[in-house]
Amino acid sequence: MSPPPACLNFRAIDVIRKKRDGSELSRSEIESLVNAYTRGDIPDYQVSAWLMAVVLRGMTRAETAALTDAMLRSGEQLDLSSLPAKKVDKHSTGGVGDKTSLVLAPLAAAAGVAVPMISGRGLGHTGGTLDKLEAIPGFNVNLSAGQFRSVLETCGCAMIGQTAEIAPADRKLYALRDVTGTVESPYLICASIMSKKLAEGIDALVLDVKTGSGAFMKHEKDAAFLAELMVETGERMGKKVVALITDMDQPLGNKIGNALEVIEAVEVLHGEGPQDLRELCLELAGWMLYLGEAADSVNAGKNRGQELIASGRALQKFRQMVELQGGEPGVVDHPDRLPRAPDLTTTASTKSGFVTSVQCERVGTACVILGGGRERKEDSVDPAVGIVLHKKVGDSVAAGEPLATIHYNHETRAARAKQLLEASYTISDSPPPERRPLIHGVIGNSGEKN
Amino acid sequence: MSPPPACLNFRAIDVIRKKRDGSELSRSEIESLVNAYTRGDIPDYQVSAWLMAVVLRGMTRAETAALTDAMLRSGEQLDLSSLPAKKVDKHSTGGVGDKTSLVLAPLAAAAGVAVPMISGRGLGHTGGTLDKLEAIPGFNVNLSAGQFRSVLETCGCAMIGQTAEIAPADRKLYALRDVTGTVESPYLICASIMSKKLAEGIDALVLDVKTGSGAFMKHEKDAAFLAELMVETGERMGKKVVALITDMDQPLGNKIGNALEVIEAVEVLHGEGPQDLRELCLELAGWMLYLGEAADSVNAGKNRGQELIASGRALQKFRQMVELQGGEPGVVDHPDRLPRAPDLTTTASTKSGFVTSVQCERVGTACVILGGGRERKEDSVDPAVGIVLHKKVGDSVAAGEPLATIHYNHETRAARAKQLLEASYTISDSPPPERRPLIHGVIGNSGEKN
Numbered sequence A, B: 001m002s003p004p005p006a007c008l009n010f011r012a013i014d015v016i017r018k019k020r021d022g023s024e025l026s027r028s029e030i031e032s033l034v035n036a037y038t039r040g041d042i043p044d045y046q047v048s049a050w051l052m053a054v055v056l057r058g059m060t061r062a063e064t065a066a067l068t069d070a071m072l073r074s075g076e077q078l079d080l081s082s083l084p085a086k087k088v089d090k091h092s093t094g095g096v097g098d099k100t101s102l103v104l105a106p107l108a109a110a111a112g113v114a115v116p117m118i119s120g121r122g123l124g125h126t127g128g129t130l131d132k133l134e135a136i137p138g139f140n141v142n143l144s145a146g147q148f149r150s151v152l153e154t155c156g157c158a159m160i161g162q163t164a165e166i167a168p169a170d171r172k173l174y175a176l177r178d179v180t181g182t183v184e185s186p187y188l189i190c191a192s193i194m195s196k197k198l199a200e201g202i203d204a205l206v207l208d209v210k211t212g213s214g215a216f217m218k219h220e221k222d223a224a225f226l227a228e229l230m231v232e233t234g235e236r237m238g239k240k241v242v243a244l245i246t247d248m249d250q251p252l253g254n255k256i257g258n259a260l261e262v263i264e265a266v267e268v269l270h271g272e273g274p275q276d277l278r279e280l281c282l283e284l285a286g287w288m289l290y291l292g293e294a295a296d297s298v299n300a301g302k303n304r305g306q307e308l309i310a311s312g313r314a315l316q317k318f319r320q321m322v323e324l325q326g327g328e329p330g331v332v333d334h335p336d337r338l339p340r341a342p343d344l345t346t347t348a349s350t351k352s353g354f355v356t357s358v359q360c361e362r363v364g365t366a367c368v369i370l371g372g373g374r375e376r377k378e379d380s381v382d383p384a385v386g387i388v389l390h391k392k393v394g395d396s397v398a399a400g401e402p403l404a405t406i407h408y409n410h411e412t413r414a415a416r417a418k419q420l421l422e423a424s425y426t427i428s429d430s431p432p433p434e435r436r437p438l439i440h441g442v443i444g445n446s447g448e449k450n
Helices: A008-020 A029-037 A044-057 A061-072 A100-110 A129-132 A143-157 A168-180 A187-200 A220-236 A258-269 A274-289 A298-310 A313-324 A360-368 A409-423 B008-022 B027-039 B043-055 B060-072 B100-110 B129-133 B143-153 B168-179 B186-198 B220-236 B258-269 B275-291 B297-311 B313-324 B360-369 B411-425
Strands: A088-092 A115-119 A156-161 A204-211 A238-247 A343-350 A353-358 A384-389 A402-408 A427-429 A439-445 B088-092 B114-120 B159-161 B206-213 B239-248 B343-348 B352-356 B388-390 B401-409 B425-428 B440-441
Touching: A008 A029, A008 A044, A008 A274, A008 B043, A029 A044, A044 A168, A044 B043, A044 B168, A061 A187, A061 A220, A061 B129, A088 A100, A088 A115, A088 A274, A088 A353, A100 A115, A100 A129, A100 A156, A100 A258, A100 A274, A100 A298, A100 A313, A115 A129, A115 A143, A115 A409, A115 B313, A129 A156, A129 A258, A129 A409, A129 B388, A143 A156, A143 A313, A143 B425, A156 A313, A168 B043, A187 A204, A187 B360, A204 A220, A204 A274, A204 A360, A220 B060, A220 B360, A238 A274, A258 A313, A274 A298, A274 B060, A274 B297, A274 B388, A298 A313, A298 B239, A313 A384, A343 A409, A343 B159, A360 A384, A360 A402, A360 A409, A402 B100, A409 A427, A409 B352, A427 B297, B008 B027, B008 B313, B008 B401, B027 B043, B027 B060, B027 B088, B027 B168, B043 B168, B060 B168, B060 B220, B088 B100, B088 B275, B100 B129, B100 B159, B100 B258, B100 B275, B100 B297, B100 B313, B114 B129, B129 B258, B143 B159, B143 B313, B143 B388, B159 B186, B159 B313, B186 B206, B186 B352, B206 B220, B220 B239, B239 B275, B258 B275, B258 B313, B258 B388, B275 B297, B297 B313, B343 B411, B360 B388, B360 B401, B401 B411, B411 B425
Parallel strands: A088 A204, A115 A156, A204 A238, B088 B206, B114 B159, B206 B239
Antiparallel strands: A238 A439, A343 A402, A353 A427, A384 A402, B239 B440, B343 B401, B352 B425, B388 B401
């Protein structure tokens, strides 16, 4: 019988069948599939069948690394080798009220580490760094590669959005995963995140993998599994990678909404702001400085971070980056120059007791309803609206005392958000039996000195 | 939060996710998916992801029946209720040398059972009934619904190909499964077969599920699983269904190739032909007559079948059907009027001993190489070429004695086919330790009287 035609289509079905039957794919099979799909040589319907087989059959570590590598090499990789500083980035799997990136980029840069940060937008109940930055009047997240490098060289950090040149395979695969029920696979999530982050030309990466009711990974063991996968994948590709498993069972900090989150990040850079946000920022900064060789241990990195905040140098770095990216630097000292919602309303507790839970997804969704987030990718966001929480888990509350303040633009939206916000609080007679830790664990880089 | 948009696409992803997570789909979810896909309202890439989830997660009996029903109702169903006779069909999962349909349709019709048979074409190493029928000069397998009914009313059997009106969902789904590695699922195979067969407006169905090296289901337990699934699905839909698990570890009968198989079917209708083919035809006929209420038991049906062959009435029925469908009825008595290959060559045994195996796939592939089958759906077939086996498993053979004769049209093809044919025989010093039975088991219709 004549040999099967050596066309690409034939190979695609072989790769689909092999994964369907639970066998390990070779590096070259994965590379061929990714390259052919990116070029448009194999159809969506074959790739979606393969993706579902990956979701249900899983991947080995070698396959995950090969997929990450193929996606990374589907596009351009930044070459920042001419910058003398170590390049370190941080990535979070997403949550509600997480504005740590706005603190960490200037803080690490102030310590002499370069932070070439490429971030995303908010979708669903979780916010996105780009939306927060764009709340600053004039701030441009769409720099060219040359502009990005120039800002990075001048101030040590720069924050932009995904470009068309970086990991095009991920963009195409993600769009397909989104409509075929194949988002929820740690292997595919790992390859998607790591391919984009490693394209930034970094030396090291600190991952913040969230766990809890408001996180993508509700269960700690799933978060730990993804964290291990990303750490091993990064290490296989020659990078220093560490992952912190951190809590997202209630919103991080007190402010949710784009301009409000810029304000809270500036508060932390001022040495103020809520305790949980400050603590997480310092922990992540400690790791960034340690991996970026600007501190001899994580603890030394945390101490250095505190000094840079106390001296005002971290805030000055933020001011400089905002200015270099076209933003109004005055917002740092005059937060009233940020967009402000015209109306406020509060939601009060109906009874006295203790807050035992603040449901992240409901709070995040309340912010989306106000216009501060997106239900669909193509929606635009209102930078001014949002929510300020006055009570968090463990706090005592009296009947009639405000739980949260809503910053809004539309009466009807405010009413719906208020309802949801009320439903997101649980008030009990006694305080929660135990406090969830902020940092659940650290994965990777076992040789670190604390 | 506003409710999700009630568009079809949204529901499709819900159904994909639900199956991915191993939950049971409702009848209406399956129906919506099949209907929307048939109408073109949901894209191939969503359905292929769902198909892969079905392959890997499986389906319950209720889901399988719902899928079969939705596919059946995607098109027209023949209404043969005006015919007084019971309508019974037979379906085989395919093999090499299986020409039983050509014997059974006229044989059952001669007994007073109506046989509205819709068949397929050959693909890969397995042959197809339509290709065999078209070896008869003038035979038309593309009758209109009206012509089909008219032939059926006149002679009690009619044999045609799939029409565009019957189960369009299956045609579209099958084309997608073929290119996405999602053919190999008993649930999808069951729904594909049963939706088409039940659209024929039958009262009962006899399934011939093949097992062995030349069958789609190599292992008996897989064949039995598919058989049980099809029997239960048919019964849930109010039909009498029985499945025979039969042997396909070597070709059935001695002749392989379209015209050659017509000749061998006519031999059986003459009361001649090879023992294994005769035995299987009578067994299947016994069940068709019993389920079609033309015999009180399977054994009585077999006896009646033998009588109808001995009396020449079955052969006369075949002659009548050929004539009514435009074919040359003279081939029944003058097989030399069938297409004949110009050249013959034999392959001989290199040693003395016993035949311990004849590999079906190699024999079937040798026939494809000669031009008697298809590698791709769009290939045409040569009705004249084929293979006649002189030795089968258990036969003794002397060195130099012919194993098979090749009927060919092209010298180079014959040489390749000969090589493959030689490689399909295993000759050992002692006979095979045990004979595989022809009928491995019967599934369903537990109340039958033998």
